[in-house]
Amino acid sequence: xxxxxxxDDSASMRRMVAFTLKGAGHEVIxxxxxxxxxxxxxxxxxxxxxxxxxxxxxxGITLVRELRTLPTYRFxxxxxxxxxxxxxxxxxxxAAGATGWIVKPFSPDQLIATIRKVLG
Amino acid sequence: xxxxxxxxxxxAPRRVVLGTSCTIEDVAQLRTDLIGHLEANRPMIxxxxxxxxxxxxxxxxxxxxxxxxxxxxxAFAWKPRPAALEEAIRLLGLGALMQSPGAVLDIExxx
Amino acid sequence: MTIDLAQFxxxxxxxxxxxxxxxxxxxxxxxxxxxxxEQIDTIFRVAHSIKGGSATFGFTGIASxxxxxxxLLDLVRTGxxxxxxxxxxxxxxxxxxxxxxxxxxxxxxxLDEQAVADLQDSVKAVIARSSGAAPTPxxxxxxxxxxxxxxxxxxxxxxxxxxxxxxxxxxxxxENLLARGNDPLRIFRELSRLGEMSVRxxxxxLPPLAQLDPHRxxxxxxxxxxxxxxxEALDQVFDWIGDDADIRIDAPVIDAPVTPAAPRAEGSAxxxxxxxxxxxxxxxxxxxxxxxxxxxxxxxxxxxxxPKAAPSESTSxxxxxxxxxxxxxxxxxxxxxxxxxxxxxxxxxxPQSEELRNGLGHLERQMRALQESVMRVRMLPISFVFNRFPxxxxxxxxxxxxxxxxxxxxxxxxxxKTVLEKIGDPLVHLVRNSIDHGIETVEGxxxxxxxxxxxxxxxxxxxxxxxIVEVIDDGAGLNRERILAKARERGLIGPDEELSxxxxxxxxFQPGFSTAEQVTDVSGRGVGMDVVRRNIMELGGNVQIxxxxxxxxxxxxxxxxxxxxxxxQLVRVGREVYVIPLVSIVETIQIRREQINSVAGGRAxxxxxxxxxxxxxxxxxxFEVEADTTELDDGLLTIVESDGQRMGIFVDELQAQxxxxxxxxxxxxxxLTGISGATMLGDGRVALILDVPGLISLFESREKQARDDRQxxxxxxx
Numbered sequence: 001x002x003x004x005x006x007x008d009d010s011a012s013m014r015r016m017v018a019f020t021l022k023g024a025g026h027e028v029i030x031x032x033x034x035x036x037x038x039x040x041x042x043x044x045x046x047x048x049x050x051x052x053x054x055x056x057x058x059x060g061i062t063l064v065r066e067l068r069t070l071p072t073y074r075f076x077x078x079x080x081x082x083x084x085x086x087x088x089x090x091x092x093x094x095a096a097g098a099t100g101w102i103v104k105p106f107s108p109d110q111l112i113a114t115i116r117k118v119l120g
Numbered sequence: 121x122x123x124x125x126x127x128x129x130x131x132a133p134r135r136v137v138l139g140t141s142c143t144i145e146d147v148a149q150l151r152t153d154l155i156g157h158l159e160a161n162r163p164m165i166x167x168x169x170x171x172x173x174x175x176x177x178x179x180x181x182x183x184x185x186x187x188x189x190x191x192x193x194x195a196f197a198w199k200p201r202p203a204a205l206e207e208a209i210r211l212l213g214l215g216a217l218m219q220s221p222g223a224v225l226d227i228e229x230x231x
Numbered sequence: 232m233t234i235d236l237a238q239f240x241x242x243x244x245x246x247x248x249x250x251x252x253x254x255x256x257x258x259x260x261x262x263x264x265x266x267x268x269e270q271i272d273t274i275f276r277v278a279h280s281i282k283g284g285s286a287t288f289g290f291t292g293i294a295s296x297x298x299x300x301x302x303l304l305d306l307v308r309t310g311x312x313x314x315x316x317x318x319x320x321x322x323x324x325x326x327x328x329x330x331x332x333x334x335x336x337x338x339x340x341x342l343d344e345q346a347v348a349d350l351q352d353s354v355k356a357v358i359a360r361s362s363g364a365a366p367t368p369x370x371x372x373x374x375x376x377x378x379x380x381x382x383x384x385x386x387x388x389x390x391x392x393x394x395x396x397x398x399x400x401x402x403x404x405x406e407n408l409l410a411r412g413n414d415p416l417r418i419f420r421e422l423s424r425l426g427e428m429s430v431r432x433x434x435x436x437l438p439p440l441a442q443l444d445p446h447r448x449x450x451x452x453x454x455x456x457x458x459x460x461x462x463e464a465l466d467q468v469f470d471w472i473g474d475d476a477d478i479r480i481d482a483p484v485i486d487a488p489v490t491p492a493a494p495r496a497e498g499s500a501x502x503x504x505x506x507x508x509x510x511x512x513x514x515x516x517x518x519x520x521x522x523x524x525x526x527x528x529x530x531x532x533x534x535x536x537x538p539k540a541a542p543s544e545s546t547s548x549x550x551x552x553x554x555x556x557x558x559x560x561x562x563x564x565x566x567x568x569x570x571x572x573x574x575x576x577x578x579x580x581x582p583q584s585e586e587l588r589n590g591l592g593h594l595e596r597q598m599r600a601l602q603e604s605v606m607r608v609r610m611l612p613i614s615f616v617f618n619r620f621p622x623x624x625x626x627x628x629x630x631x632x633x634x635x636x637x638x639x640x641x642x643x644x645x646x647x648k649t650v651l652e653k654i655g656d657p658l659v660h661l662v663r664n665s666i667d668h669g670i671e672t673v674e675g676x677x678x679x680x681x682x683x684x685x686x687x688x689x690x691x692x693x694x695x696x697x698x699i700v701e702v703i704d705d706g707a708g709l710n711r712e713r714i715l716a717k718a719r720e721r722g723l724i725g726p727d728e729e730l731s732x733x734x735x736x737x738x739x740f741q742p743g744f745s746t747a748e749q750v751t752d753v754s755g756r757g758v759g760m761d762v763v764r765r766n767i768m769e770l771g772g773n774v775q776i777x778x779x780x781x782x783x784x785x786x787x788x789x790x791x792x793x794x795x796x797x798x799x800q801l802v803r804v805g806r807e808v809y810v811i812p813l814v815s816i817v818e819t820i821q822i823r824r825e826q827i828n829s830v831a832g833g834r835a836x837x838x839x840x841x842x843x844x845x846x847x848x849x850x851x852x853x854f855e856v857e858a859d860t861t862e863l864d865d866g867l868l869t870i871v872e873s874d875g876q877r878m879g880i881f882v883d884e885l886q887a888q889x890x891x892x893x894x895x896x897x898x899x900x901x902x903l904t905g906i907s908g909a910t911m912l913g914d915g916r917v918a919l920i921l922d923v924p925g926l927i928s929l930f931e932s933r934e935k936q937a938r939d940d941r942q943x944x945x946x947x948x949x
Contacts, residue, residue, distance in 0.1 A: 010280050011549075012243035013287065020234055052283075054276040075144045075446070077412035083283060090471070099412035100471040105286035105294075108234040117417055117468065144409055147445035155440050176416045177409050180437070181445050188440050211419045213430035213452060 002119050003027045003044075007037040007051035007063065008081065017050060017081075020108040021115070034058025038066050041073060048119050049078040050102070053089050061089070061096050068097040077118035081106075133163040133195075140170050142178035150178070154185045163195040171202050179208040183217045236288050243284050244337045248330070250277045252618065255326045258319065259621040266307060266314055274322075275304045281329065293332045296347060299354050300325050312361045321354055323622070398456045398465060401479035404448035408475040415448065421468045426458015552648065555608050562598075562605045563796075563892035567911050569598050570889070574914060599890075602796065607645075613691045613700065614642035616655045620662060620689060627666050634684035635670055641691035646698055650770050650790055654700065657763040657774075661702045661786050662687060664760075669706030669784060679781060681705070693792075697772075697814065700788045709736050709778040717744065722939070736776045736784075740764040768924045771797075771812070771907060773873055797893055797920065801886035801912075802869060804850045805857045808918045809882075810891050810910060815923040817870040817877065819885055824864050835934060838868065838879050845870060847879045848930055853905065859883040873924040876931070880921070893920065904929050 004026050008014035011032075018028040029046060031037035033055040041049070049067065053060035060080050067073040080093040083104045090101050102114050136157055142150065157164060189196045198218075201209070209215050254277045257270050278301045285293035300322070306312045314322070328350050335342035400422075404415060422428055433451040443449070459465060462480070469478055573591050576584065617639050628635035646654070670676075670685035677683060688703040711732060718724050718738045730738075738744060742761040767774045771791045778784040791797070791814075799810035800819075820840075828837040828844065837844040847868065851858035860866050860883065868879040891910035907922035 010243075010284055011246050012239045012284055013280075015242060016234075016236065016239050016287065019239075023234060054279050056273075056276070075410060075412055081283075083279070083286075091474075094411070094471065094474050097411055104283045108236075113467075114470075117421055117470075118412060118414070119417075144414075144446060151440060151443065151445045158440065174416075175414045176448060176450075177414075177445060179416065180448065180450055181440075181443070183434065183450075184437050184440050184443050187434070187437065191439070207420075208416055211416055211423065211430065212450070213432035217432070217434055 001025045002047035003029065004048045004050060004115075004119075005029045005031060005037060005040065005046045007031045007034065007049065007055070007060065009033050009052065009055040013052065013081070016108070017111065020111050021050075023108070024112050024115070034060065034063035034066070037063055041067055041070060045072045046076070048115065049073075049076065050081065050115075051078065052081045053093065061092050061098075064093060064096040064098045079114065079118065133165050133197075134160060135165045135167055137167040137169075138171050141173045142171055142182070143173055143175040144177035147177045147181050151181055154181070158185070158188055158192065158194065161192070161194065163197075164189070165197050165199050167199055168202055168205055169200060171205055174204050174208045176208075176212060179205075179212050179214055183214050186218045240288055240337075243288050244333055247281050247284065247333050250281055251326050251330055251333075253277055255323065255622060256618050258322055258326070259625065261314055261319070271304065271308045275301065275308050278304055290332075290336055292342075292347070293329065293336070296325075296332060296351055297329065299351050299358070300329075303354050303358055306358065306361055312357070318357065321350070321357065324350055325354065398454075398459070399481040400452075400454040400456065400465070401477070401481075402452045402454060403477040404450070405475045405477065406447055408472070409448050410446050411475060413472060413475060415450075415452065418468060418472060419452075419454070422454065422456055422465070425464055425468070426456055428457070429455045550608075552609075555605075559605050559609070562602050566598050566602060566890075566892055569594055570912075571914065606647075606792075606796065609648045610645035611648055611651050612643045612645050613651065613654075613698075614639075616651060616658060617642050617689055617691075619655070619659070623659065623662065624666065624687060627663065628670075631666065632672065633666065633670055634673055635666055636684050636686050638686060638688040639690075640688070644691040644693065644698060646790065647792065650698075650772075653766060653770055654788070654790065657766045657788070658689075658700070658702065660760075660763050662689070665702060665704040665706060665784075669704040669708075671707050675707075694789075698790045698792060700790065702786045702788075703783065704785075705783040708780045708782055708784050709739070709776070711735055711778075711780070714738055725938070733775075733777070736778050739776065740774065773924060796890050797910075798888070799891045799910075799920065800869070800888050801918065802850075802867075802880075802882040803884040803886055804854070804882050805859060807854070807856050808886065808912065808916065809850065810918050810920040811869060811871065811880065812907075812920070812923060813888060815871045815873055817872050819867055819869040822864060822868050822879075827863060835930075835937075836863070840870075843877070845877045845879050846930060846934070847881055848926060849881045851881075853926075871923045871926075873927050876927050878923075878927050878930060880926070891918070891920065 001024075004021050006014050006017040006021065006028055007030075008017065009032055014030055014032070018030055021028050029040055029044070031040050034051075035057045037049070037051065038058065049063075051060040051063055055063075058066070064078050064080065067076070067078060077099040078097070080089070080098045080101045081104055082089050082093065082101050093101060099118050100114070102111060106114075134157060136154075138150075139146070186196070188194075198205075209218055254274050257273050257277075261267075261270055278297055282294055282297035282301055285291075285297060303312075303318070303322075307314060307318070312318065328347055332342060332347065334340060402415065408415070419428070419430065431453045433453070434449070436451065437443070437449040456465075465480055472478065569591070573595065576588055576591055579587070620639070621637055624635055624637045665687050670687070671679070671681070673683045676685065686705050688701070690699075690701040690703065692699050714735055715724075715730075715738075718735070718741070719726055721741075721744065723738060723741050723744070724730065740760045740763070742759070744759060744761065764774050767788055767790070772789050774786060774788045776784060776786050797810070798813040800813055800816055802809050802811055822838060826839050827847070828839060829835075836847045838847055839845075847863070849858075849861070850856075851861070858866070863881060866881055866883050867885060868881055869885070870877055870879050872878075891912075893908045893910055905922055905926045906919050907925065908920045909917055910920060912918050
């Protein structure tokens with residue numbers, strides 16, 4: 001259905017997200033950090049970006065800000081994966097141009113439900 | 121979006137063909153195109169046959185266009201309204217705003 | 232959709248173990264009192280990531296513990312507390328506890344819950360102290376059960392009235408709603424899944440096309456939704472939308488004579504509501520601004536000290552070692568096939584043989600390049616082993632009341648993974664020894680005019696196809712006399728035998744040799760230097776020690792770059808071909824009969840060569856094969872060396888020098904004394920690879936046996 005980019009430095013979380021999204025029929029591109037995600041985004045337009053916040057090299061907030069500078073990603077939905085403890089991060093993410101967030105921990109079902117709000 | 125103009129009759133309807141996507145990515149261009157059509161001051165048939173994706177930005181633009189048409193007295197008709205468009209109209213409560221004025225149905229028949 | 236999260240557990244354990252290593256290393260890089268911003272960010276990120284993963288994958292205990300750690304780290308990050316030795320200690324112990332917790336989950340092992348709880352309490356106490364009377368810890372994450380609903384941290388919701396039927400929702404998008412990728416259409420679609428919904432649009436604000444900014448939403452809506460009993464269901468749909476839109480959710484009306492909501496013009500006042508502010512966004516408090524106690528990265532350069540290399544985080548994929556070894560094996564076989572072809576070509580004539588030879592030359596070079604690249608896949612930087620030392624040196628020197636500084640250089644030097652795994656324990660032993668026996672106490676050092684803190688230097692570098700790893704200390708050095716006395720007492724050397732200093736020092740690698748006067752808790756646990764040497768020799772390496780009284784000692788370990796290929800000299804004995812590692816060959820000579828001495832009573836024959844007496848090993852005798860000749864001056868003597876000991880190996884003929892592929896990396900060690908492995912030759916024959924250190928020690932133990940017999944005989948006679 002849609003092409004989604006999953007960005008997380010934690011391989012287990014990234015795989016979980018990717019596996020869940022693939023199970024829901026989406027195509028998934030994985031990236032390990034903001035730098036990798038940004039360079040993938042320059043090559044290819046995806047329909048949705050789901051990114052972790054705390055990552056080495058380029059964090060998720062910076063990634064959102066950078067993506068919004070790309071004409072092709074001006075309006076693309078971007079969800080940040082955050083924890084309840086980082087309310088400030090949610091707001092920072094929104095200020096950078098994120099569409100919304102997914103609160104960790106989340107189950108695959110919750111992920112799918114959240115994705116539906118920004119895709120399709 | 122393309123236009124199939126029939127130059128023969130000055131009042132012949134313009135056919136406005138929408139592409140597959142009418143979303144926030146497309147609305148800037150679509151707006152410019154629609155303004156161009158409005159300025160021709162001719163009845164219009166909006167062909168949405170290919171339309172697959174529409175979002176609030178797209179629906180809002182089409183609604184603004186429909187209202188402009190009404191205010192100018194420009195007749196227009198939808199031909200057809202595919203499922204995606206129907207759903208957007210229903211969920212956003214735009215049914216009343218996007219209705220074609222009855223008179224326009226005649227030109228649809230003529231086209 | 233049901234997804235079994237257990238399939239991600241293994242990956243989670245693995246990455247968490249790595250994350251904890253990073254956390255530990257970074258902690259150890261912190262010099263007391265000053266925390267670099269990058270350091271604390273890294274540590275925080277790591278803890279945060281373990282917390283997120285453990286909560287997601289249902290490890291509630293780990294999530295709770297890491298949450299407490301994260302809260303402490305956040306206080307450090309925002310400059311509210313510093314890292315004193317107390318915090319450092321707590322954090323390092325926390326790393327250990329997290330490791331324990333993870334492996335308890337991973338291997339279904341029992342866990343000392345009390346120890347975890349105690350440490351967590353200690354950390355909480357620090358948090359409580361530093362955040363004042365009213366600590367406001369961030370809410371702990373609840374681990375989710377798959378399929379359960381998210382607890383939305385939203386504002387208090389008005390309780391749904393009994394029998395409530397229709398929610399009335401006012402929805403007024405803000406300027407940025409659409410531009411950030413949110414879409415009322417999808418939101419309404421989700422709402423309509425909850426129950427029957429009616430929608431009224433207010434388009435009063437919609438400008439004509441000519442004035443319309445198409446990326447902004449001008450429409451407002453009033454919705455009525457029948458169905459959900461709980462407010463949470465609505466909050467879940469709106470969640471972050473409240474940031475970019477004005478959402479009013481009125482308590483449901485009972486009975487439904489719906490009064491159409493009056494269309495509101497832009498900017499009109501919102502009617503007062505009886506319910507508390509329901510917008511989640513309003514509940515968000517801005518985070519307190521951090522005092523600037525965390526050093527900014529720019530100030531680093533001013534410190535004068537070279538910036539420490541950040542733990543490298545590179546893009547990589549995980550491949551199982553079996554797959555790599557399979558690849559290496561296949562490439563090895565390809566190399567054999569290629570050399571078989573080359574051998575066939577040697578005697579080939581004909582118009583196209585020259586071209587074929589050229590082609591094969593290319594193939595050979597390319598094969599070598601391919602082989603090298605494949606080998607490199609198995610290589611890892613020695614930092615994987617070095618990284619455990621900062622912690623160990625710190626703990627050990629504290630325990631012994633010594634001051635020790637650790638220096639590490641050449642951490643990026645790469646080693647074969649198997650070598651790397653097996654070199655860890657010997658190195659630990661050597662470093663322990665240095666701290667325990669080498670480095671003096673603070674007083675002891677003061678007396679001899681040395682700085683109070685001793686230094687242990689771990690150094691790794693390439694040298695001529697080998698990797699050298701050195702453990703250098705500036706302690707007291709080895710005690711020559713004591714070693715000599717001990718060696719005589721143990722009968723390792725004869726009573727009148729005189730040895731060079733180097734030979735004496737290297738006696739400590741002999742089995743059962745230990746001069747430590749009292750067995751300490753630290754290094755005297757029965758594992759001697761002989762085990763260190765044996766481990767290193769099993770890796771095809773060797774070890775030497777250099778010492779300088781009062782200035783310290785250096786242990787130098789030489790390791791092969793890889794265990795999979797070897798530069799070898801082929802030698803022939805009768806119909807057999809053996810491979811002698813080139814690295815251990817000194818020279819090959821033809822000898823004259825008068826150079827040979829036979830030691831009376833011993834089995835050894837000695838070669839006199841430039842003031843040195845070198846024992847001779849007749850290979851055909853050792854392996855019981857038939858040689859062309861048994862006359863020493865008819866054959867050749869290949870002089871080999873290991874650990875400063877030399878030996879002459881008697882063979883019939885030298886053949887080619889070539890790289891040989893050792894088959895079966897992990898298993899082919901030490902089935903036979905004197906043999907380190909096997910290889911297949913170009914013509915398909917199998918050749919044994921000689922283990923030179925093994926041969927030398929085999930020879931020495933035979934000699935010692937002979938000497939003992941001799942002495943026993945003498946005593947018996949007396």
